[in-house]
Amino acid sequence: MVDIEQPKKKAAGVPAVLSSFKFGLREMGPARTGKVFAKMNQDGGFDCPSCAWPDPDHKRKHAAEFCENGAKAVAWEATRKRVPRSFFAENSIDDLFRISEYELGKLGRITEPLLLRAGADHYEPVGWDEAFDVVARHLRALDSPDDAVFYTSGRTSNEAAFLYQLLVRAYGTNNLPDCSNMCHESSGTALTRVIGSGKGAVTLEMLEEAELIVVVGQNPGTNAPRMLSHLEVAKKHGADIVSVNPLPEPGLMNFKNPQRPSGWVGKGTALADQHLQIRIGGDQALFLAVGHLLLEAEAAAPGTVLDKEFLERHTSGYELYAKHNAELDWPAVELATGLSRAEIEQFTQRFLKSKATVICWAMGLTQHREAVATITEIVNVLLLQGNIGKPGAGPCPVRGHSNVQGDRSMGIWEKMPESFLERLDNEFAFTAPREHGVDATATVQRLREGSVRVFFAMGGNFAMATPDTAVVHQGLRACDLTVQVSTKLNRSHTVTGREALILPTLGRTDHDHTAAGPQSVTVEDSQGAVHLSTGNLVPPAPDLLSEVQIVCALAQRLVPDVGEIPWSDFAKDYSLIRQRIGRTCDGYENFEDRLRANEGGFLLAHAARDHREFKTSDAKAQFSVNDLTWLPTEPGRLLLQTMRSHDQFNTTIYGLEDRYRGVHGTRDVVFVNPADLDELGLRDGQLVDIVSEFAGVERRAPGFRLVSYPTARGCVAAYYPETNVLMSADDVAKESNTPVAKGLTVRLEPAAS
Ligand SMILES: Nc1nc2c(c(=O)[nH]1)N[C@H]1C(S)=C(S)[C@@H](COP(=O)(O)OP(=O)(O)OC[C@H]3O[C@@H](n4cnc5c(=O)[nH]c(N)nc54)[C@H](O)[C@@H]3O)O[C@H]1N2
Numbered sequence: 001m002v003d004i005e006q007p008k009k010k011a012a013g014v015p016a017v018l019s020s021f022k023f024g025l026r027e028m029g030p031a032r033t034g035k036v037f038a039k040m041n042q043d044g045g046f047d048c049p050s051c052a053w054p055d056p057d058h059k060r061k062h063a064a065e066f067c068e069n070g071a072k073a074v075a076w077e078a079t080r081k082r083v084p085r086s087f088f089a090e091n092s093i094d095d096l097f098r099i100s101e102y103e104l105g106k107l108g109r110i111t112e113p114l115l116l117r118a119g120a121d122h123y124e125p126v127g128w129d130e131a132f133d134v135v136a137r138h139l140r141a142l143d144s145p146d147d148a149v150f151y152t153s154g155r156t157s158n159e160a161a162f163l164y165q166l167l168v169r170a171y172g173t174n175n176l177p178d179c180s181n182m183c184h185e186s187s188g189t190a191l192t193r194v195i196g197s198g199k200g201a202v203t204l205e206m207l208e209e210a211e212l213i214v215v216v217g218q219n220p221g222t223n224a225p226r227m228l229s230h231l232e233v234a235k236k237h238g239a240d241i242v243s244v245n246p247l248p249e250p251g252l253m254n255f256k257n258p259q260r261p262s263g264w265v266g267k268g269t270a271l272a273d274q275h276l277q278i279r280i281g282g283d284q285a286l287f288l289a290v291g292h293l294l295l296e297a298e299a300a301a302p303g304t305v306l307d308k309e310f311l312e313r314h315t316s317g318y319e320l321y322a323k324h325n326a327e328l329d330w331p332a333v334e335l336a337t338g339l340s341r342a343e344i345e346q347f348t349q350r351f352l353k354s355k356a357t358v359i360c361w362a363m364g365l366t367q368h369r370e371a372v373a374t375i376t377e378i379v380n381v382l383l384l385q386g387n388i389g390k391p392g393a394g395p396c397p398v399r400g401h402s403n404v405q406g407d408r409s410m411g412i413w414e415k416m417p418e419s420f421l422e423r424l425d426n427e428f429a430f431t432a433p434r435e436h437g438v439d440a441t442a443t444v445q446r447l448r449e450g451s452v453r454v455f456f457a458m459g460g461n462f463a464m465a466t467p468d469t470a471v472v473h474q475g476l477r478a479c480d481l482t483v484q485v486s487t488k489l490n491r492s493h494t495v496t497g498r499e500a501l502i503l504p505t506l507g508r509t510d511h512d513h514t515a516a517g518p519q520s521v522t523v524e525d526s527q528g529a530v531h532l533s534t535g536n537l538v539p540p541a542p543d544l545l546s547e548v549q550i551v552c553a554l555a556q557r558l559v560p561d562v563g564e565i566p567w568s569d570f571a572k573d574y575s576l577i578r579q580r581i582g583r584t585c586d587g588y589e590n591f592e593d594r595l596r597a598n599e600g601g602f603l604l605a606h607a608a609r610d611h612r613e614f615k616t617s618d619a620k621a622q623f624s625v626n627d628l629t630w631l632p633t634e635p636g637r638l639l640l641q642t643m644r645s646h647d648q649f650n651t652t653i654y655g656l657e658d659r660y661r662g663v664h665g666t667r668d669v670v671f672v673n674p675a676d677l678d679e680l681g682l683r684d685g686q687l688v689d690i691v692s693e694f695a696g697v698e699r700r701a702p703g704f705r706l707v708s709y710p711t712a713r714g715c716v717a718a719y720y721p722e723t724n725v726l727m728s729a730d731d732v733a734k735e736s737n738t739p740v741a742k743g744l745t746v747r748l749e750p751a752a753s
Pocket residue numbers: 050051052069070183216217218219220222223224244245246247249278279280281282283362363364365399400401641642643644645646648649650651742743
């Protein structure tokens with residue numbers, strides 16, 4: 001039943017704990033639930049497959065180190081349900097395509113390889129040998145290895161990712177798009193240029209020592225719930241917390257920590273001291289203004305605001321930046337941000353007061369046309385006060401998938417630097433291709449042209465996560481072969497090439513036992529900590545292969561003679577893979593030894609964070625000069641952001657509840673400010689089509705229910721992936737090429753009844 005109520009004022013607390021257990025019991029039953037929750041994020045256990053928020057160190061660890069949404073992710077994977085063989089005999093591909101993403105996910109784990117033969121309309125079970133032969137046959141038949149594309153989603157372990165990129169490069173292409181292209185690519189692009197590393201420069205400990213924490217364009221209560229416990233600690237130490245968001249996200253407004261008894265009975269902590277209800281796309285203007293005010297304050301009281309010593313020793317471009325930012329067009333800033341000058345001045349006062357500032361961000365910043373400029377504007381503000389490479393300070397992009405950062409460290413990137421490729425060549429006695437490959441956006445464009453012949457996906461749900469849904473589907477259907485390595489069914493399994501394969505695989509929670517004994521894998525979290533993950537559940541079927549074994553088996557058929565690569569040894573003993581990672585990947589030197597010496601986990605070095613050493617073009621942290629950019633709209637038009645509900649993991653839909661926002665039983669809603677509803681002559685509860693406008697082309701998502709909601713004026717929100725049909729593959733962030741998923745120009749049309 002559809003039910004819309006007032007948004008919640010508090011996040012987590014007892015309802016969150018109950019919700020975890022209810023979902024856990026439904027999917028796993030009592031015995032498995034106990035076994036799983038006892039081992040999650042604990043030493044010797046497995047890493048939660050949900051978000052990339054770090055596990056605390058020993059000092060900070062609680063007995064139950066997980067959150068409601070991590071529990072859902074695990075229960076979803078560790079479910080006792082299995083897709084029965086009869087299901088594929090009974091349902092044709094067309095039937096499968098009509099089943100919702102939510103229902104597909106509920107069917108359970110896949111237990112055997114499935115093949116859709118050319119001309120057939122049903123998947124049928126097939127042996128592993130034949131499955132690998134099919135893939136190898138297709139790949140060998142291509143005119144060029146560049147006619148194939150190899151996608152990765154961010155759950156893939158370091159070991160599997162390293163071998164996967166090795167296989168793809170041994171085969172002869174750099175076509176390695178990944179989910180990161182749609183996620184934090186803008187952060188990586190910006191930070192690499194200005195501080196010399198694409199990774200965040202704040203550890204958990206540093207975060208807890210901050211005096212000011214600004215959370216921009218992120219909804220941690222839903223998407224990184226364990227972050228709230230650390231914000232709460234910082235708050236107890238006296239930190240100011242500010243949320244910059246068009247929505248009043250409940251986790252930041254009031255939090256009841258479910259990991260401590262006080263969170264079960266108390267009133268909760270109001271985490272955010274200030275909420276800046278920013279207009280979508282206004283962040284670059286906001287941080288430009290903060291920088292301007294900081295410079296003004298320094299001019300008024302020289303020597304009191306800026307960290308002059310840091311500026312002189314460690315930065316470049318300050319003079320140009322200061323000159324450029326001496327004047328500010330306040331009316332433009334107010335239009336761009338939807339904020340008053342007084343609010344921005346109050347916000348800036350907090351910077352003036354703070355001796356250690358952290359700025360965190362996620363998709364609310366990265367998925368914009370001007371994302372890279374916006375992130376460099378944030379770094380400008382941090383640099384002014386020397387807020388990097390010291391306790392309690394720094395830029396903190398909060399990554400999405402649990403190992404998306406590790407996958408990049410392992411070489412999943414279409415343009416890895418020459419230094420990495422050279423080490424790879426030397427290590428394995430072959431020559432990796434040098435020509436850059438395609439990223440996710442370029443893959444969509446190539447699918448549109450019909451020039452992809454084989455599409456191989458290591459996890460993920462490419463058919464739903466990408467823009468221009470219909471175009472992507474058409475391109476996938478035009479492939480000779482599509483291959484999905486997956487734990488569970490999703491839409492991508494139903495959008496098939498002339499031939500198609502589903503290769504089931506082990507998940508994080510599954511016990512991985514090879515001829516050499518039990519194996520563990522490793523992951524790298526958002527703050528650069530690497531640790532072991534060991535599954536403890538009986539896998540859904542006895543002959544399921546791990547991702548590592550799938551890559552090795554395919555490599556032995558496809559590239560047996562390329563270089564000197566001991567694929568069969570790697571498939572048995574994952575520590576042999578880690579030895580090679582240790583000789584190839586930046587920061588992973590002596591990998592296996594360090595893991596053993598540090599109880600299975602250690603922090604990667606980060607030159608900027610640890611030593612204020614900046615590996616940029618001039619060995620300095622660089623100020624950037626950006627003109628003010630924003631997203632003006634015509635009358636009758638609104639800015640749409642596409643976002644996650646509390647009951648999904650990206651394209652995986654756990655249920656139809658967005659508890660904190662008060663939406664129950666449906667996902668087809670669009671949140672609109674009541675004053676905008678009035679102005680547009682629309683009313684709460686009415687059905688509308690969302691129509692996007694980009695470069696003269698209209699795209700339509702029909703039948704969304706209007707929800708009157710306290711979002712910023714002129715800004716509306718709806719869930720992803722239902723709204724991906726509104727995105728264009730040509731609408732991308734400058735430099736990072738990330739599809740624009742926030743800040744689409746739309747209008748709302750009453751639905752034809
Ligand atoms: N439970 C759960 N956890 C997850 C995921 C999941 O789907 N479910 N996904 C994982 C992944 S891959 C990722 S990348 C992360 C995503 O984590 P988030 O980035 O938190 O994800 P979104 O739901 O896209 O939320 C975007 C936030 O930015 C705000 N916003 C939108 N536009 C703007 C803007 O222009 N300016 C500002 N300042 N704010 C804006 C939105 O209101 C919203 O609060 O979470 C990870 N963790």
